[in-house]
Amino acid sequence: MKRIILVTVMLLVSLLGWSQDLDWGDYPEGEFSYTFTNIGNIPVDATVTVTGMVGSFYTDYPRPSVRGLELNNNFLTNGNSVSLKVTFSQPVSNLNFNLLDIDRIDGDSQYQDLVTVVGANLGTPVTPAIGSASTNTVTGNAILGTNSVEDYAANSISFSTPVTEVTIQYFAGPDWDDPKRQFIYITNFNWADAVLPVHLVDFAGRSVDQQVRLGWQTTYEANSDYFTIERSPDARAFEAIGRVASKGFSESLQTYGFSDAAPLKGTNYYRLRQVDRDGTYAYSKIVAVGYDAQGVYFEVVVLEGARLQVETNAPEPVFNLVDVRGLPSLRQVERAGANKYILQVSPTGLATGGLKIVQMRSGNFSYVRKVLVN
Structure with missing residues (x-):
């Protein structure tokens, strides 16, 4: 009955017009690398790469199904794992999806699922919000199967800030006594239709003449407003130290620069806050630049x-x-x-x-x- 309800909900979602930006139905069975091209209302490419103990997959897995992409493995012992990484050609906002069937089975098969989820935006780590389910416990970015009382129990995954990559790592959990076939599902990916302010392709810094000079380039700008330059002594607490107006609208290479005339002694961590005219914003990767009196x-x-x-x-x-x-x-x-x-x-x-x-x-x-x- 629960499986029938799940399919019904998925049909209702389709009828209501909630589009899927990455539909696993197009993924080729058994492949460990594939690129979806020009997907979403604001087209992006999404490259999927599967690594780790790929020899543990059953024939023709990973495999698309009505519930999403199925990872079906026969791990040999606890700690074995496979990783699925999705890399986007440009940042996407408000990414969300579900993970299904992360559980632990009691009885003649003693296996346990463990899944971790991490994200990044141009190299800067992004932490997802993970919803709980009755079959598992969530600690930080890890989901550990604890029971098996519900079919296709769902853990929601959502990113409140833009991401350029997401990595899902599927492990044989620590309580794994009798290796048997086990599986999880990754549902279709959704993200917002909003265009990010800019497509940043380079950001770097260097200590020169008692200053730190920062430089960056963009290849695309749509309604962008300005860049705020932020600095931190520890890569955690940032403060704004300057602002540079952006081009606004551009489909060609644009080059920008900023000089920090009073850098901190030691390591300075910098990032850009890229702001659109409607308030939409995204952060760049973090750049570390060392500074001392000798330059x-x-x-x-x-x-x-x-x-x-x-x-x-x-x-x-x-x-x-x-x-x-x-x-x-x-x-x-x-x-x-x-x-x-x-x-x-x-x-x-x-x-x-x-x-x-x-x-x-x-x-x-x-x-x-x-x-x-x-």
Whole structure:
């Protein structure tokens, strides 16, 4: 009966005109990578990438169904997992979807679902709001199956600020004694039709002549108003330090700049608040720039493919990378230019994920930056 009710509700939603911007019905069965092109009323591309223990999938999974995309796995032991990442070609606002059937089964099969959900907007972490369900408990961004009293119990997932990527990681939970076939569903994605103020393609900073100079570029602007430059000493509490008027309407490359004439000693964290004329806004990624009296700069940017880009004018720098427990996470260092270096994260460093600490030593001076690696 509960399954019939769920299908009926989905039909009513369709009749009421609540459009789905990402419809899993078009996803090809058994594929681990696929791009949806020009979807939504304000067209965007959405690239889906599935990684982790993909060998645990049953044949032709992930598979679309009337309830959404089904992840159907036979994990070998607790802690095994697969990750599904959706990357948007430009930020989307008010993204929401449901996760179904995150539960724990008692009886002849002792398996347990554990799911985590994280988001980001141009590299800056975004935390979703997660609704509760009778079959599981929610702690932070994690959903742990606790019972199985309801078919297709739903956990709602919503992001109140724009996102450019969402990662759903599906684990064999800690109470996993008898490995058997288990599954969850990801429903269709919805997001707002509103156009974001700008499409930001670059934002960087550098310490020069006792100042920090910031620069950024846009490739698209629709009714944009201005940029507020915000600074923080800890990447948590930000304050506005300046404002730059934007072009307003543009489909070509636009370049902007701002100088912080009184940077803080040590690490300065900067972000842009991109504001539209109707009050719509979005935040850029966070850029970290080091400042000292000698004008040494030490900038770290997270790249794709388990890499970090470091720019510094420090002479003969030596790098190290550790996690918050002090365990080494650096695989190798490549020189990519006169003042540019690429740090490869080790496989063990990727396994722990999360916050990393980039350490640099030059002569008698030491520098430290914290970055978030997904």
